[in-house]
């Protein structure tokens with residue numbers, strides 16, 4: 001059986017970054033074990049093929065998970081460090097919508113930088129990991145072979161988008177070694193509707209800027225009506241914080257409705273919103289589409305619902321459509337200074353396998369890369 005100093009399970013975002021960091025700083029014998037025949041399929045698919053790497057504003061408030069774990073990782077490998085790292089590799093990210101750093105051409109740029117920097121690590125591609133057993137040495141069993149290693153990094157990601165190779169093997173391994181886990185559930189995903197909101201289905205394809213309040217957070221981005229429910233960036237981020245119960249949507253965040261009180265135009269014309277939406281909304285709240293200056297006090301109160309619309313989604317679009325998974329290995333049993341298991345020396349968890357999930361906007365790659373750098377530094381101590 002072939003032995004390695006370090007085996008990294010999963011050649012995705014966090015696994016490749018961990019390999020690249022180790023490669024740059026040591027001559028350890030390292031292998032990456034990956035089920036797909038190509039690495040990093042999620043990076044490739046991300047950001048519509050242009051990978052949203054990180055965000056202009058990065059701090060722990062944009063993540064669901066243990067604050068200390070996140071803030072330490074971000075302090076070790078910040079947004080600036082990430083940008084410099086890829087800049088040194090030749091990538092010149094562009095800022096879109098004043099917040100999001102994207103690849104100018106293609107996600108392949110990120111993959112080729114990481115692959116280039118991890119050259120020298122053995123790439124065991126097309127190996128579906130079945131189990132991890134033992135401790136020093138650890139034994140990795142795949143559908144094709146067995147390998148042993150002094151240290152193992154679990155970087156097998158979350159369980160969404162199975163067609164890209166995702167599995168929940170990371171959580172199974174964690175449980176085998178006595179770790180507490182929070183089961184994976186879909187996040188950064190569209191929300192489905194209760195019958196009361198079925199009027200929104202008629203608006204499939206319409207989008208508008210909205211604020212959503214959920215679990216004490218107010219999120220601001222575009223909302224897209226879809227056939228199955230509501231989606232778009234603001235909904236995807238809201239889904240991270242939504243469990244059950246109500247969210248509050250402000251469909252018209254940028255105006256003071258009092259400004260309309262002397263307006264002679266019809267409501268559906270005067271509201272600065274797609275007309276299809278305004279008409280459907282007025283019908284749903286049973287408010288006549290009349291000139292704004294003819295609204296009585298009750299009608300004005302009803303109209304204010306457009307900025308304070310409470311609804312309880314019925315669920316999510318599910319794991320097949322979710323960009324990430326909430327849940328993972330519980331933080332209590334991971335040392336934030338090196339991402340090592342507090343139970344098992346030499347066993348590490350990084351990226352989406354850990355119970356940390358970011359909002360939409362590059363936060364999940366930032367976490368994958370930052371946690372990988374912390375882990376690589378920890379392995380080298």
Ligand SMILES: Cc1cc2nc3c(=O)[nH]c(=O)nc-3n(C[C@H](O)[C@H](O)[C@H](O)COP(=O)(O)OP(=O)(O)OC[C@H]3O[C@@H](n4cnc5c(N)ncnc54)[C@H](O)[C@@H]3O)c2cc1C
Nearest residue numbers: 010012013014035046047052129157165351352362364365
């Ligand atoms: C469509 C889509 C678009 C996204 N866009 C963005 C974006 O623009 N910005 C952003 O920040 N985040 C985005 N994300 C989320 C981001 O891709 C993930 O959070 C990130 O890749 C997690 O990194 P990771 O290393 O933990 O897992 P992954 O990158 O998923 O890597 C895990 C690797 O382990 C392998 N693996 C899993 N199980 C096994 C097994 N049993 N045997 C062998 N190998 C296995 C997988 O094939 C995979 O290569 C997107 C996700 C999706 C699905």
